[in-house]
Amino acid sequence: MMNGRSENNSDITEIYKELEAELASINPGCDACGTCCHFDKFDHILYASTVETNYILENVEAPHFDPDKNVCPFLANNQCTIREYRTLGCRVFFCNPDYKEKYQDIYNKYYTMIKDLAMRNQTEWHYAPMMKVLKDS
Numbered sequence: 001m002m003n004g005r006s007e008n009n010s011d012i013t014e015i016y017k018e019l020e021a022e023l024a025s026i027n028p029g030c031d032a033c034g035t036c037c038h039f040d041k042f043d044h045i046l047y048a049s050t051v052e053t054n055y056i057l058e059n060v061e062a063p064h065f066d067p068d069k070n071v072c073p074f075l076a077n078n079q080c081t082i083r084e085y086r087t088l089g090c091r092v093f094f095c096n097p098d099y100k101e102k103y104q105d106i107y108n109k110y111y112t113m114i115k116d117l118a119m120r121n122q123t124e125w126h127y128a129p130m131m132k133v134l135k136d137s
C-alpha cells in the first residue's frame with residue numbers, strides 16, 4: 001500500500017508556489033539574516049507537520065543535531081541551507097511588525113491546504129515543534 005508521501009510532494013510544491021506568490025504581493029521584507037532561525041534567541045517555536053518535514057527529508061539529508069539546542073539544524077553560517085524545501089512556518093514568519101496581523105490568516109489558510117492534502121492522500125499527520133518532528137522521523 002502506498003503511504004501517500006510521493007503524491008504529497010508535487011502538491012506541496014504547488015502549495016508553496018501559491019504561497020510565495022501571495023507573499024510577494026504583500027512584500028513583508030526580509031534580509032535573510034537568519035536570526036529568527038535561532039529559536040532560542042528569538043523566543044520562537046517553529047511548528048511543522050509531518051507532511052512538511054517529510055518533504056524536507058525526502059529531498060535533503062538532515063544533519064545530526066542536538067534537539068536541546070533549539071537552533072534549526074538546517075542553519076549554517078546564518079543561512080538557510082534548504083530554502084527550497086523549508087516549512088510553511090519558515091516561509092510565513094517575518095519579523096516586520098506591520099505584517100503581524102496578516103500572518104495568522106495566511107498561516108491558517110496554507111496550514112489547512114497542507115492538512116487537506118494529508119487527509120486526501122491518507123498520509124500520517126503529526127503536528128508539533130519542528131525540532132521534535134524531525135527528531136522522531
Ligand code: SF4
Nearest residue numbers: 037072074075080090
Ligand atoms: S528550515 Fe531554514 S528557514 Fe526554516 S528555521 Fe531552518 S534555517 Fe530557518
Ligand code: SF4
Nearest residue numbers: 030031033034036095
Ligand atoms: S524574518 Fe527578520 S529575523 Fe528572520 S531572517 Fe528575515 S529579517 Fe532576519
